[in-house]
Amino acid sequence: MVPGLGGATSSHERWARELNNIGVAAFVLDSFAPRGLYTMSVQPQLPALAIMVDAYRALDLLAQHPSIDPTRIAIMGFSYGTIAAVYSSNERFRKVYGPSTAQFAAHIGLYSLCHVTFREDTITTGKPIRLFHGVADEATSIVPCRSYVERLKKAGADVTLTEFPDAHHGYDWIEFPNPVLLAQAPTVRNCVVEEGTNGQLTNSKTGKPFDLTDPCLEKGWHFVYNAAASEATLQSVKQLLKEKFALK
DSSP states (O other): OBOOTTOOOHHHHHHHHHHHTTTOOOOOOOSSGGGTOOSOOSSOOSOHHHHHHHHHHHHHHHHTOTTSOTTSOOEEEEGGGHHHHHHTTBHHHHHHHSOSSOOOSOEEEESOOOOEEOTTTTOBOSOOEEEEEETTOSSSOSHHHHHHHHHHHHTTOOEEEEEETTOOBTTTOTTOOSOEEEEEEEEOTTOOEEEOTTSOEEETTTOSBOOTTOTTOEEEEEEOOOHHHHHHHHHHHHHHHHHHTTOO
16 A cells, blocks of 8 residues: 555555455555655655655565465555556556566555656556546546546556545545645646656646646645545455455
């Protein structure tokens, strides 16, 4: 499991327990604390692709564990962590950063960031990709995820996007039953970014290099628990893993 900005929380611990209950081991990746990034933050403190490299290293480690079947290791990401979880399905990244002895058996993203179009991002490993997203999400818009899923489908990928009309960002955070406004938190909801031939990220609308000072970045979004969306996602993820891992 790959948390979003700020690292692992009680929400990820709860997910781990739920997966343990169906016989699935859970490894929560912490890319922040080992680098001295201990404070919960809504600002990107670490490049998302660096977290992807961490995820591949975790895959390599787990594949060598005597109690783990290397052919049955899935990756699940939340918010900022979905860039590692979802785009590690890309063959391009797997070939460069992934171990030669294993690959992820499934890719799962909750309220994913899909605003960047990476080069060759529809050429995947063929493993299932499952996205879960609230339509009311103000932090990571569902619109670019719809577009990415359509592009993946046209390329023949095994991908689905499950939409929850009334769900906001962090809809599985049971700790927050009432809406919380992060007034100063940045959002890429109106950013459309593409990767150039030299790896440079560019604002697709302006043609200028994209960074954290780009005018497309706005501030302010809510997060709140949504019991129905959370439970539906939990059951769908469990069912996927039961089928993919051939669990009884």
